[in-house]
Amino acid sequence: MNIRTIDWKNNSVRIIDQTKLPQKLVYIDIGRLEALCRAIKILQVRGAPALGAAAALGVYLGVRDYPGSDWTGFHSKLKEAAKYVASSRPTARNLFWGIERVCDVALKNNRHPVSRIKRIILSEGKKIMQEDISSCRKIGFYGSKLLKHNSNVLTICNAGILATIDYGTALGVIYSACAEGKKIKVFSCETRPLMQGSRLSSWELYKQGVDVTMIADNTAAALMAEGKVDLVIAGADRIASNGDSANKIGTFNLAILCKYHKIPFYIAAPKSTFDFRIKSGKDIKIEMRGEKEVARILLKKDIAPPGTRVLNPAFDVTDHHLISAIITDKGIIRPPYVKNIGRAFRENKCV
Amino acid sequence: MNIRTIDWKNNSVRIIDQTKLPQKLVYIDIGRLEALCRAIKILQVRGAPALGAAAALGVYLGVRDYPGSDWTGFHSKLKEAAKYVASSRPTARNLFWGIERVCDVALKNNRHPVSRIKRIILSEGKKIMQEDISSCRKIGFYGSKLLKHNSNVLTICNAGILATIDYGTALGVIYSACAEGKKIKVFSCETRPLMQGSRLSSWELYKQGVDVTMIADNTAAALMAEGKVDLVIAGADRIASNGDSANKIGTFNLAILCKYHKIPFYIAAPKSTFDFRIKSGKDIKIEMRGEKEVARILLKKDIAPPGTRVLNPAFDVTDHHLISAIITDKGIIRPPYVKNIGRAFRENKCV
Numbered sequence: 139m140n141i142r143t144i145d146w147k148n149n150s151v152r153i154i155d156q157t158k159l160p161q162k163l164v165y166i167d168i169g170r171l172e173a174l175c176r177a178i179k180i181l182q183v184r185g186a187p188a189l190g191a192a193a194a195l196g197v198y199l200g201v202r203d204y205p206g207s208d209w210t211g212f213h214s215k216l217k218e219a220a221k222y223v224a225s226s227r228p229t230a231r232n233l234f235w236g237i238e239r240v241c242d243v244a245l246k247n248n249r250h251p252v253s254r255i256k257r258i259i260l261s262e263g264k265k266i267m268q269e270d271i272s273s274c275r276k277i278g279f280y281g282s283k284l285l286k287h288n289s290n291v292l293t294i295c296n297a298g299i300l301a302t303i304d305y306g307t308a309l310g311v312i313y314s315a316c317a318e319g320k321k322i323k324v325f326s327c328e329t330r331p332l333m334q335g336s337r338l339s340s341w342e343l344y345k346q347g348v349d350v351t352m353i354a355d356n357t358a359a360a361l362m363a364e365g366k367v368d369l370v371i372a373g374a375d376r377i378a379s380n381g382d383s384a385n386k387i388g389t390f391n392l393a394i395l396c397k398y399h400k401i402p403f404y405i406a407a408p409k410s411t412f413d414f415r416i417k418s419g420k421d422i423k424i425e426m427r428g429e430k431e432v433a434r435i436l437l438k439k440d441i442a443p444p445g446t447r448v449l450n451p452a453f454d455v456t457d458h459h460l461i462s463a464i465i466t467d468k469g470i471i472r473p474p475y476v477k478n479i480g481r482a483f484r485e486n487k488c489v
Numbered sequence: 490m491n492i493r494t495i496d497w498k499n500n501s502v503r504i505i506d507q508t509k510l511p512q513k514l515v516y517i518d519i520g521r522l523e524a525l526c527r528a529i530k531i532l533q534v535r536g537a538p539a540l541g542a543a544a545a546l547g548v549y550l551g552v553r554d555y556p557g558s559d560w561t562g563f564h565s566k567l568k569e570a571a572k573y574v575a576s577s578r579p580t581a582r583n584l585f586w587g588i589e590r591v592c593d594v595a596l597k598n599n600r601h602p603v604s605r606i607k608r609i610i611l612s613e614g615k616k617i618m619q620e621d622i623s624s625c626r627k628i629g630f631y632g633s634k635l636l637k638h639n640s641n642v643l644t645i646c647n648a649g650i651l652a653t654i655d656y657g658t659a660l661g662v663i664y665s666a667c668a669e670g671k672k673i674k675v676f677s678c679e680t681r682p683l684m685q686g687s688r689l690s691s692w693e694l695y696k697q698g699v700d701v702t703m704i705a706d707n708t709a710a711a712l713m714a715e716g717k718v719d720l721v722i723a724g725a726d727r728i729a730s731n732g733d734s735a736n737k738i739g740t741f742n743l744a745i746l747c748k749y750h751k752i753p754f755y756i757a758a759p760k761s762t763f764d765f766r767i768k769s770g771k772d773i774k775i776e777m778r779g780e781k782e783v784a785r786i787l788l789k790k791d792i793a794p795p796g797t798r799v800l801n802p803a804f805d806v807t808d809h810h811l812i813s814a815i816i817t818d819k820g821i822i823r824p825p826y827v828k829n830i831g832r833a834f835r836e837n838k839c840v
Contacts, residue, residue: 160794325800328783328793330681330705336784336793344794351798354681354783356706356739360775360805363741388707390714391746398745424711432679432705433687442679442687443511443695447702449676454711 139345141299144191151195153183160341171200178226185301186375186411187270190232194240194263196223202256212252228423229453231376235410267303273408273467274305278314281465285315290368294327295386296338297373307406308371324350331432355388362399370396374407381458381475382419393460402462419455427452490696492650495542502546504534511692522551529577536652537726537762538621541583545591545614547574553607563603579774580804582727582764618654624759624818625656629665632816636666641719645678646737647689648724658757659722675701682783706739713750721747725758732809732826733770744811753813770806778803
């Protein structure tokens with residue numbers, strides 16, 4: 139089944155409304171910046187690579203109706219749109235990278251008429267989508283070498299089709315291994331509070347014909363102790379220069395459980411998820427989300443007494459010492475990370 | 490607020506229907522063995538020490554209407570009732586211990602008329618409740634020494650009032666420290682899939698005026714990394730001779746996270762939770778529960794695609810190497826456990 143998470147259709151950003159899954163597969167066309175940022179905030183569209191494309195197209199929505207033809211005025215509008223998109227969610231590096239890509243291309247072409255700059259921005263947004271399609275396949279190609287026939291893989295959250303344009307990072311590795319004819323068994327952590335593992339990963343793995351079993355996040359250690367997990371692969375929202383990786387809350391837990399059980403723990407992410415300006419995970423801003431996401435089940439029924447205080451960080455940071463390797467679109471990066479991340483992206487050399 | 494989880498009232502077992510919490514505090518009177526076993530199965534009453542009392546009273550409900558006066562016939566009925574209660578849930582040692590207690594006292598008194606044996610069985614059930622009230626306070630007394638003023642304690646599931654007669658094991662330690670005037674901050678893991686942490690522990694801690702914050706189970710590692718957790722205390726469902734402890738699924742995860750972060754991890758449980766006949770956790774039977782508990786939110790709304798396979802063990806086993814100490818009604822037991830568990834219960838000596 140071909141699923142496309144983000145596309146440019148009808149002069150709008152067409153996304154799958156992921157809050158409706160797994161019950162309904164609903165596409166929505168978004169033509170306004172404000173609506174797109176709301177869709178990002180409420181997680182109708184989510185996943186770091188998908189947010190990169192959504193953010194770039196969002197900036198275009200913000201500037202396309204600018205009526206003037208002067209660069210100065212247009213540039214103000216562009217900065218305003220960029221700032222607005224940047225305020226939607228703080229953790230995923232790709233979102234900011236997508237904004238920077240379209241702003242940079244606009245600046246570089248500021249000698250052109252405004253109408254042409256607008257077309258260049260849209261074209262850059264489409265290019266980001268094309269690049270994601272290609273880079274996910276590269277991640278899949280490199281990562282699938284780590285999976286054997288009959289490997290049992292545990293994953294968390296959704297780093298699949300629904301987190302990218304159409305293939306996935308962590309799940310892309312699995313799709314790639316399956317396409318090579320390897321039999322892969324996947325355990326999908328449900329991923330409280332918002333259940334991306336059960337709602338999204340189980341859904342797309344099932345649609346792609348992959349053998350998937352869902353577990354409560356709490357079951358991971360028991361499963362590992364029984365020898366049922368050969369490796370863990372997770373996506374990432376932002377990776378520091380030393381390899382520290384922010385990803386969905388609970389990822390750090392899995393990495394520690396892997397260390398204890400001597401199971402490899404992999405991160406899969408494209409270059410656009412790396413933040414070369416920060417040294418370590420300490421500099422990553424972790425988004426804190428509303429209490430009701432935890433205190434209410436899918437925001438509807440109270441599962442805690444009214445007034446219960448809740449701490450709801452959306453992400454955690456996994457120390458690079460716990461990461462066996464980072465699977466990227468440039469190849470597999472192994473420790474020592476400071477050196478090898480630099481080499482991989484500067485010299486295109488992976489070990 | 491005084492809360493009594495199990496009592497003998499109106500010739501019935503009066504329990505709080507815990508499936509109705511936190512929305513409603515509902516007491517139900519159960520006068521039939523079958524209804525009581527159903528209440529155990531669907532977790533209207535749960536928690537290892539509470540199950541010990543419920544099982545003993547359940548056996549009484551099963552035999553009290555025996556019409557004959559012959560020991561042989563009564564003994565058959567007693568065994569039948571015991572077997573029926575024993576089939577309700579497999580993991581909590583206390584449940585079997587409660588059944589054995591009332592069966593043993595009946596056998597020891599088999600020279601008496603059947604009507605008197607029935608009274609002796611009921612009286613033993615009431616004695617079990619009294620002993621639990623006392624042993625939880627002892628656990629609280631011994632355990633509170635491990636908590637300092639301003640300690641931050643993380644706990645999982647519910648090992649509180651609602652898991653015992655009226656005080657708790659892990660939460661009893663917290664209540665005891667609070668009663669001594671210590672300021673304690675509690676983090677309650679929500680405890681997927683059935684949310685005993687958010688529904689029950691948050692509820693009773695709040696009612697008792699304890700400072701409680703709820704987290705998704707996935708948040709535990711991030712919280713520890715931030716230095717916000719000084720110690721973890723969990724209850725237990727069955728403890729092997731070597732200290733391996735079965736408890737709610739997710740407990741083992743916390744113990745591993747504690748080891749990584751160098752945080753003490755404690756188990757709190759009465760003597761009746763110890764299974765001296767088994768050497769290690771490998772011999773503990775783990776209850777597997779229905780898929781829908783995970784695939785549906787509180788059994789109502791699908792959160793996974795229909796047909797999703799789910800693995801839903803209710804408990805996991807924490808290796809004794811990960812347990813800093815076991816807080817019991819006889820005192821605090823520290824490693825080496827094989828030796829010190831024996832000493833504690835044979836010679837009443839704790840180190």
